[in-house]
Amino acid sequence: MTADGAEPEARGVEEFGGDGSSAVDGKTAVIATDLSSASESMIESETGLGCLRRIGVDRLHLVTVVPANVHSGMPGMGFQKRRKEALRRYRSRVEDAGFSVETHVVRGTPHRRINGIAGSVGADLVMVGSRGKSPLENRVIGSTARNLARTTVVPLLVDRIERGVDDPGTIRRHLFRRTLFATDFSENAERAFRSFEYLRHATEEVTLVHVESSKDDTSGGDGPEARLADLAERLDDWGLDARTEVRRGDPADEILAAEADHDPSTLLLGSRGRSRLRRLLLGSVSEDVVARAAxxxxxxPPPRTA
Incomplete structure (x- = not known):
């Protein structure tokens, strides 16, 4: 039993990337799964796992959360046993892909337990699947992905999964190949931009987008075009080519419109933290994008100490 109340099962493996090279950064990722067929497609995607290896991830913690109102002793119910067996299958597949793995079956509120495990293992990344956008999901704030977007203290990757099909797969198999970075030039955005220091190993194309709104202070300083050009130069130093675009309007709407225009693998953006007031505000740009992105x-997010 671990300090977070989980029941870990682990087997060590040698740390090799997909090309036989050792992982560079030794990063740890938590992958949350509900053991559905959609979630299985996320965990067993060889392309997705290869992307994680390229950005330096070599340790994975597979986590599934049993709802607090479900008890293993209920008639016909064997949730924890079945979940442990499913996680063993996932673990074997992921270890074969070159990762060291621990599995956790925990009980409680999903986003709270996922955040707790991420903190206890010192995770560099949390990954969760989402069935994509629908009018209902956009209104239901209790979804795990959106709650994690509101409360996470480590970078969160929401892996979009197909809806309405019998055998769902991930919508974007290459996680970071084509990245759209949305920036308001804030400290939070700069922190997100620095993620390219490791994402660049799995990235080929970058689109830099800034959305001007009526609330922007346009007095003095360089304009957004010049500031985006500076970011593009920094990407060039990392060996990445970038295009830039300034849009005008509502930030969330325009970021999603840019996604539709450029069809990136992933949208990258920073969040503004997890204060109590912020958790009550449902209209933040980052949460809106998580709920509505294709x-x-x-x-x-800001670092743990913020």
Whole structure:
């Protein structure tokens, strides 16, 4: 039993990437799963796992949460046993892909337990699947992905999964190949931009987008075009080519419109933290994008100490 109340099962493996090279950064990722067929497609995607290896992830914690109102002793119910067996199958597949793995079956509120495990293992990344956008999901704030977007203290990757099909797969198999970075030039956005220091190993194309709104202070300083050009130069130093675009209007609407225009693998943006007031505000740009985006979203929050 671990300090977070989980029941870990682990087997160590040698740390090799898909090309036989050792992982560079030794990063740890938590992958949350509800053990559905959609979630299985996320965990067993060889392309997705390869993307994680390329950005330096070599340790995975597979987590599934049993709802607090479900008890293993209920007639016909064997949730925890079945979940442990499913996680063993996932673990074997992921270890074969070159990762060291621990599995956790925990009970409680999903986003709280996922955040707790991420903190206890010192995770660099949390990954969760989402069935994509629908009018209902946009209104239901209790969804795990959206609650994680509101409360996560480590970078969160929302991996979009197909809806309404018998055998769902991930919508964007390559997690970071084509990245759209949305920036308001804030400290939070700069922190998200620095993620390219490791994402660049799995990235080929970058689109830099800034949305001007009526609330922007346009007095003095360089304009958004010049500031985006500076970011593009920094990406060039990392060996990445970038295009830039300034849009005008509502930030969330325009970011999603840019996603539709450029069809990136992943949207990258920063969030503004997890204060109590912020958790009550449902209209933040980052949460809106997580709820409505067609593809993957990589959300970078302030650091744990903030």
């Amino acid at each position: 593809g993957n979203v990589f959300l970078v």
